[in-house]
Amino acid sequence: MSSESLRNTLDRVAEWERHHPPRVPHPGRPPFRSLEERVADRITTFAGSMRFVYLHSAWFGLWILINLGLVAAAVGGLLQPFDPFPFGLLTMVVSLEAIFLSTFVMISQNRQAAVADHRAEMDYQVNVKAEAEIAKLLALVEALVAHHAELASPEPTGPGRPPAAPPA
Numbered sequence: 721m722s723s724e725s726l727r728n729t730l731d732r733v734a735e736w737e738r739h740h741p742p743r744v745p746h747p748g749r750p751p752f753r754s755l756e757e758r759v760a761d762r763i764t765t766f767a768g769s770m771r772f773v774y775l776h777s778a779w780f781g782l783w784i785l786i787n788l789g790l791v792a793a794a795v796g797g798l799l800q801p802f803d804p805f806p807f808g809l810l811t812m813v814v815s816l817e818a819i820f821l822s823t824f825v826m827i828s829q830n831r832q833a834a835v836a837d838h839r840a841e842m843d844y845q846v847n848v849k850a851e852a853e854i855a856k857l858l859a860l861v862e863a864l865v866a867h868h869a870e871l872a873s874p875e876p877t878g879p880g881r882p883p884a885a886p887p888a
Contacts, residue, residue, distance in 0.1 A: 729863035733856050753831070760827035767821050783810050 753761070766772055785791050787801045787810075803809040 723867065726863050726867040729859060733859060736856065757827065757831050760824045761831070763821070763824045764828040767824070780810070783807070 782791075783803070784807070786799050787803045787807060788805065789801050791799045792801065
């Protein structure tokens with residue numbers, strides 16, 4: 721490979737770069753979250769904490785103690801039972817809470833899935849760009865190897881031609 725062939729390879733790579741500009745946008749800031757999404761994230765974060773478990777354990781325990789009449793007996797009738805056994809009101813309140821909590825969890829998961837999809841798309845674009853850069857580098861390295869191999873190989877000797885002198 722002559723230096724002209726090396727120049728042709730470099731020109732081809734430069735031409736390739738003109739036809740295939742990078743398309744990977746700057747990731748920028750995360751997308752703006754609406755008030756509803758921020759509220760859903762906060763509720764989901766709280767509902768997934770041990771503080772939530774402790775608070776609900778205390779609330780259910782106090783509800784049951786009041787409605788079994790144990791608090792009224794201990795304090796002298798201050799808090800009378802308002803939801804007798806089998807605690808129908810408590811069951812309804814817990815069911816409604818479960819419905820709303822599951823909705824908030826789904827809202828948060830949908831938003832997180834959208835963020836993950838965006839990250840995956842950005843990752844794909846970076847991989848495509850890296851693959852293109854690697855292909856260019858491979859072409860350049862092959863051209864350089866061929867060029868240096870040609871420079872290092874001795875000139876062919878024919879009849880009547882003396883062997884080439886070794887490089888100094």
